[in-house]
Amino acid sequence: MRKVPKVPDSRRYLLGALAGFTLASRWGGALARTLLPATPAQTSGPFYPKLRPLDQDMDLTVVAGRPGRAKGQVIHVTGRVLDSNGKPVPGARIELWQANAGGRYDHPDDINPEPLDPNFQGFATQLTDAEGRYRFKTIKPGAYPMNPANPVNVRPPHIHLDVVAADQHLVTQMYFPGEKLNSQDRIFNAIKGSKDTVIARVIAPTPDIEPGASLLHFDIVLA
Structure with missing residues (x-):
């Protein structure tokens, strides 16, 4: 019976490393593609309200108790x-x-x-x-x-x-x-x-x- 030649340990390690690198790269690339870029932080500026209005709801175009509407688009x-x-x-x-x-x-x-x-x-x-x-x-x-x-x-x-x-x-x-x-x-x-x-x-x-x-x-x- 013909003997199957053994793969040297160094070569076996290299082949395994390359396979692992390929797999890691494939999965790493897939994971990287799923990550969303974070919204960058920016300064709050000098005009954060010192006194917040009593009316803080989602509609800024009107103020509770006032009949008018804000100017602008x-x-x-x-x-x-x-x-x-x-x-x-x-x-x-x-x-x-x-x-x-x-x-x-x-x-x-x-x-x-x-x-x-x-x-x-x-x-x-x-x-x-x-x-x-x-x-x-x-x-x-x-x-x-x-x-x-x-x-x-x-x-x-x-x-x-x-x-x-x-x-x-x-x-x-x-x-x-x-x-x-x-x-x-x-x-x-x-x-x-x-x-x-x-x-x-x-x-x-x-x-x-x-x-x-x-x-x-x-x-x-x-x-």
């Missing part, structure tokens, strides 16, 4: 809070604050000469549902100079978001697509990696959206 911002594997994060607390349509915050340190809007809530908070979903109705904030006395650097329209879920905490900003000021903004340009992670997408309005309003989708991925 009405937008609905919807999305989900997800983990890096794409799983929804239920019960995450989201705080939202922003400037009004004139680019003015309801904050004592904002020296922007644009007037305040008494019908604009400016701040809201809610918890994500069982599917990690959230939704706010607001207005598109106006751009504003970082220093009104020297209006060279103008911040693009953006919305601040503070997200807390279990032991995770993220402060970020949502930007609008197609804004020329985005590429000129120092805070926006400081983002490492893809900047698409902080730009909302305009999607087709649902039947419950009022005429003239826009619907934007913005997912928040926690690292």
Whole structure:
């Protein structure tokens, strides 16, 4: 009977290592493809509300007890809070604050000469549902100079978001697509990696959206 030659230990180890490397690479690549890029952290800025409004519901276009509506283009911002594997994060607390349509915050340190809007809530908070979903109705904030006395650097329209879920905490900003000021903004340009992670997408309005309003989708991925 012909003897089957033995594979040297070194060669057997090499073949096993290569097979393991191939398998690990295949699975590693598959796992890497499933991970979502985390939403980058950004500064909360100097205008986080010092005095929160009594009305903090999801509709910022009206203030409880006032008959008017906020000035500006009405937008609905919807999305989900997800983990890096794409799983929804239920019960995450989201705080939202922003400037009004004139680019003015309801904050004592904002020296922007644009007037305040008494019908604009400016701040809201809610918890994500069982599917990690959230939704706010607001207005598109106006751009504003970082220093009104020297209006060279103008911040693009953006919305601040503070997200807390279990032991995770993220402060970020949502930007609008197609804004020329985005590429000129120092805070926006400081983002490492893809900047698409902080730009909302305009999607087709649902039947419950009022005429003239826009619907934007913005997912928040926690690292």
